[in-house]
Amino acid sequence: GDSVTQMEGPVTLSEEAFLTINCTYTATGYPSLFWYVQYPGEGLQLLLKATKADDKGSNKGFEATYRKETTSFHLEKGSVQVSDSAVYFCALSPLAGKSTFGDGTTLTVKP
Amino acid sequence: DTEVTQTPKHLVMGMTNKKSLKCEQHMGHRAMYWYKQKAKKPPELMFVYSYEKLSINESVPSRFSPECPNSSLLNLHLHALQPEDSALYLCASSPAVLGSEKLFFGSGTQLSVL
Numbered sequence: 001g002d003s004v005t006q007m008e009g010p011v012t013l014s015e016e017a018f019l020t021i022n023c024t025y026t027a028t029g030y031p032s033l034f035w036y037v038q039y040p041g042e043g044l045q046l047l048l049k050a051t052k053a054d055d056k057g058s059n060k061g062f063e064a065t066y067r068k069e070t071t072s073f074h075l076e077k078g079s080v081q082v083s084d085s086a087v088y089f090c091a092l093s094p095l096a097g098k099s100t101f102g103d104g105t106t107l108t109v110k111p
Numbered sequence: 112d113t114e115v116t117q118t119p120k121h122l123v124m125g126m127t128n129k130k131s132l133k134c135e136q137h138m139g140h141r142a143m144y145w146y147k148q149k150a151k152k153p154p155e156l157m158f159v160y161s162y163e164k165l166s167i168n169e170s171v172p173s174r175f176s177p178e179c180p181n182s183s184l185l186n187l188h189l190h191a192l193q194p195e196d197s198a199l200y201l202c203a204s205s206p207a208v209l210g211s212e213k214l215f216f217g218s219g220t221q222l223s224v225l
Contacts, residue, residue, distance in 0.1 A: 034213060043115075043201050043216035044154065089153055098167065099214060101153035 002027040006090050006102035013109050019077040021105045023064075023090035026071065031092040033057075033066055033073040038087045038104075047075075047088070080109045117202050117217035125225050126192060132220045134185040134202030140215070142208040143185040145177060146201040148219070154201055160185060161208040192224045 007022040025033065032051045036044040048057030053068035062077045073090060090102040115136045124130050134143065142161050146154035159167035160179040174196075176188040185202055199219045205212035 032213075036214075036216075041218075043117075043203075043218045044214070045216065046213045049213055087151075093212065098156050098159065104151070104153055106151070 002031070002092060002094060002100045004090050004092055004100050004102035006088075006105050008105075010106040010108060013080055013107070015082055015109055015111050016079045017109075019075070019080045019084075019107070021075040021088055021090075021107070023073045023075065023102060024071050025073065025090075025092050025100075027092055027094060027100075029094055030068075031094045033064070034091045034093065034099075035062070035064055035073070035075050036089045036091060036101075038089065040086075044089060080107070082109045082111055085109045115202055115204055115215050115217035117200075117220055119220055120218065121221045121223075123223045123225060124189065124192065126194075128192075129188070129190045131189065132187040132200055132202075132222075134187075134217055135183055136204045136215070137183055138204065138206075138215065139182075140204035140206050141182065142205045142212070143179065144203040144205075144214070145175075145185070145187050146203060146216075148199040148201055150199075158187075159208060166208060189222075192222075194224050197222055197224045 003026045034049045035047040037047045038044045048059040050057040050066035056065045064075045087104045089104045093099045118133045145157040148154045157171045158177045163179045174191050178186040201219045202217040203214040
């Protein structure tokens with residue numbers, strides 16, 4: 001079946017540091033890939049998505065590129081802020097079927 | 112309106128109580144979902160409704176009973192819950208079930224079962 005593996009957390013960074021959160025997936029066919037973010041006490045919000053190989057999703061300074069050859073969708077941001085502290089979930093959605101989520105990575109950014 | 116609204120935000124109930132969680136969206140989405148999320152874990156799918164009909168039940172115990180009265184509303188009826196059912200319950204919607212659609216989540220109901 002489909003699966004998503006995220007790098008283990010938690011991740012702690014200083015403000016303005018570079019962020020990478022690794023995500024790899026296993027799926028049949030050509031799923032869409034997503035990053036969701038969850039702030040404390042809230043539901044998940046879509047951060048960015050990519051629907052086919054080599055697509056780059058971007059939003060609020062975050063980027064991720066759909067790499068079919070390495071089955072990866074790593075999340076990056078050049079300069080993190082304290083307000084980016086949250087839990088980040090990588091997910092995939094096949095053409096027909098339910099979404100599969102990674103275990104989540106907790107990011108803490110210190111001033 | 113791009114919101115999914117869930118009520119109540121917090122709920123404390125005893126094991127003999129009956130309560131309901133409510134979810135509403137006005138985006139014209141035809142797929143609605145219930146997820147259960149334990150602390151520091153990813154959401155786990157419970158139920159999926161497509162065009163107001165139950166299409167997926169992830170072997171959820173019968174003490175959880177979903178209902179979709181119309182295309183904008185989704186309820187989750189709770190009865191005789193156990194303490195291990197304490198969790199954040201998230202409602203989500205998407206334009207359709209088929210297709211690689213993103214999910215729009217509500218803020219959730221934090222449920223505590225005593």
